[in-house]
């Protein structure tokens with residue numbers, strides 16, 4: 001769980017601070033983060049890694 005939290009906190013600054021007008025969405029909206037690949041891809045990557053870690057952990061507990 002510590003690894004998961006560390007990963008989540010380590011990835012947040014990239015999503016929060018990378019700004020200036022680089023898309024046609026309002027940079028302060030959620031749509032901007034979900035609609036631009038430079039924000040959406042890292043977010044989905046972190047979610048996929050977190051899901052994989054949770055899946056692995058759950059399988060270890062069941063075994």
Ligand SMILES: [Zn+2]
Pocket residue numbers: 018019020022027032036039
């Ligand atoms: Zn942006």
